[in-house]
Amino acid sequence: MKRRVVVCGEKWVAEQCLEFLYDRNDTEICAIVAAPKDWQADLISFGAKRQLKVFIGNINDYIEELTCLKPDFIFSIQYRPLLKSPILNLPSHGCINLHFGLLPRYGGCYPVAWTILNGEKQAGATLHYMVNKFDEGDIIAQTTVLISEETTARELFDSISKAAVKLFIDTYPVLFSDTVKTRSQDLTQKLYYANDSIDFDRDRVIDWRKTGTEIHRTICAFSFEPFQLPLTSLHLPDGQQLQVTVTRSRLHNNGSSHPVENAGHIMEVTDSGKLLVATANGNLIEIGLLNNKTSRDFIKSLGYSPNDVIFK
CATH class of the missing domain: 3.10.25.10 (Formyl transferase, C-terminal domain)
Incomplete structure (x- = not known):
């Protein structure tokens, strides 16, 4: 039986993960939830060309439609809206987020900019289960990239994007198996930045x-x-x-x-x-x-x- 997945996301990283999922014989993309505008990718066209269901905007507005699809997983990949409880409880195997930060540090908004502003030597991406609060769910896997003194935000964003895609591809096959291991976050080490933390x-x-x-x-x-x-x-x-x-x-x-x-x-x-x-x-x-x-x-x-x- 094929795994049924919903992907909500934006940008090149989401498009690459969708390409990976679409090419797998054991997976069916039952819906894409895309942003109305996307500077780096066109997930709406991606879905239309492959005759996939595409919803545009906030995933929380489509609870009835997604319930009918009975997904095993919902993946959030560079997706901005907070998934509310009815969506989080919908897939049989949970909702998983691909976050551009090494949780529990750099949760929330603008992790790329804040990592550089704080003078960190490394950044990365975290694949984690989603809960009611942003970026607090159990960690499935992480990957790191190095930051030099001259690294710009665009360079770091592109490096993390490539590393995040590889992390998703490497981790996905074990998500349905008994071998997947997670660890809870040490929230005493949490560093979180709100949407208004940078103007x-x-x-x-x-x-x-x-x-x-x-x-x-x-x-x-x-x-x-x-x-x-x-x-x-x-x-x-x-x-x-x-x-x-x-x-x-x-x-x-x-x-x-x-x-x-x-x-x-x-x-x-x-x-x-x-x-x-x-x-x-x-x-x-x-x-x-x-x-x-x-x-x-x-x-x-x-x-x-x-x-x-x-x-x-």
Whole structure:
């Protein structure tokens, strides 16, 4: 007898897991619940091309339709709405979530950004059973990826996506067997971020009164090309302030921990046109591009030299 599964999800990771499930002879995808808009994948078209049932929006709105399908599993893959009790109790073998964080740490929202902002050396994905509260169910399996000092949010998201797909593929065959082992989460170690924990319009603006490490983490955490880039304000000699994007940065940590008065001032211009900007503790941030132009050339295009401009 084929395993009957429902998949609710978004993005490339959900599409890859659906491809895997669709190709298995022992599995039937009895429905897909897709987001109305998806920047990375089209699960609606995926289902339509294969003549699968597709529901759009919040899975909790389809309890009657899904009850009739009698699923064995419901998989939540990069899916945003909280599954309520009637949905959680529906499948015979439970609901399973593929979360982009190493639970019990980094539950909730924006685990990629927070992992970088907090200076972690590794991130990952967790496959776990779902309960009434976000990201608190028993853990089935986890996978990790490394984070370097230069890793951006987009790079980390893509790395976790690939690792998460492999985790799902490797783990799926044992879910119906007696060999699947789970472990409860140590919720004393829980780290959870709510939806309002980051304001992307506000928090991606660089504050040059912070340390070099803090600024560099901000730049990396809010670099998600091509959709989002960190911002900085340039104070021009005529008194105007211009807000521009920052990319291709690097921290020059000289070991300083003493406050300085020239934070935001350009200390050096490299031969390749990169700017070295002072931070509050004396470390320097190397800025390669402003508004996607070589930093020195962008400032010159405004009619100024680098010595005329201060980062605010």
